[in-house]
Amino acid sequence: MFRNAQIYRLPSPWAVTHQELEPHLSPQSFTAPSSIELKAQGWVAPRDSGMLVHAVNRQFLLQLTTEKKLLPSSVINQVTKVRAAELEEQQGFPPGRKQTKELKDQVTDELLPRAFSTQSRTWVWIDPVNGWLVVDAGTPGKAEEVLKLLFKAIPKFPLETLRTVMSPGAAMTDWLASDEAPAGFTVDQDTELRSTGEGKATVRYVRHALEADDMRQRIESGKQCTRLALTWADKISFTLTENLSIKKITLLDVFKEESMPTVRDENERFDGNFTLFTGEFAKLLASLVDALGGRIKKAA
Incomplete structure (x- = not known):
């Protein structure tokens, strides 16, 4: 099921049920990014039940979806450069730093609705019986994106970094x-x-x-x-x-x-x-x- 594991500790046992966890995650349900957003993240149901927390034998499974718009900076810079040249011809002098930034923001807003999107999904396993939380992420940085949402969603979330006597x-x-x-x-x-x-x-x-x-x-x-x-x-x-x-x-x-x-x-x-x-x-x-x-x- 998991290809990677970033490992964290919870109290053992952690006295939280999936019914109690569900309403905390609901406000963070996934919604596709709007036409002016580059990225959106949120929880989706891991199975067809529609529940954001899939519980089996006191084990919880979550799934985080991330959608990103593919809008390379090289494309934005290229179009901005063309617009800057046109503006220079109109006003007789090259745009300054502030005008260039405004042009770049305008170009980004225009290109975003036409940008392609990619989706990625991250599994999260919570074991409240033995006190484990495992994120299927290749790097700690990727797992941190998941943890930030959990800390924001769950009041006083008692998660700890796993530390061992020997490194x-x-x-x-x-x-x-x-x-x-x-x-x-x-x-x-x-x-x-x-x-x-x-x-x-x-x-x-x-x-x-x-x-x-x-x-x-x-x-x-x-x-x-x-x-x-x-x-x-x-x-x-x-x-x-x-x-x-x-x-x-x-x-x-x-x-x-x-x-x-x-x-x-x-x-x-x-x-x-x-x-x-x-x-x-x-x-x-x-x-x-x-x-x-x-x-x-x-x-x-």
């Missing part, structure tokens, strides 16, 4: 140096090591055996692991990064065999797979936090 970079470096993965995990064949020196020299291994002696030599020369491909419980493969982001989530055959291929109803199949995925991924997150020395809790 992922230090832990991954130790795993490679010792040639020993943490309990429940295996190290795969992709990694990235970067120098801590000024040059930031980087070595990447892709589908390449990670020989222990080679890894130790790289680490002793001053490099630290910034990305590492791992598999958890022979069910889920992923890449862990130094900022505790998870990328390239892949469900393995053992996991897929536990899905519900015989269910004919699409909604029932979706809910079954969602329940299976969230149940296993919550276990993965707990195991990962343990492997990183546990969670640093916010001071009271």
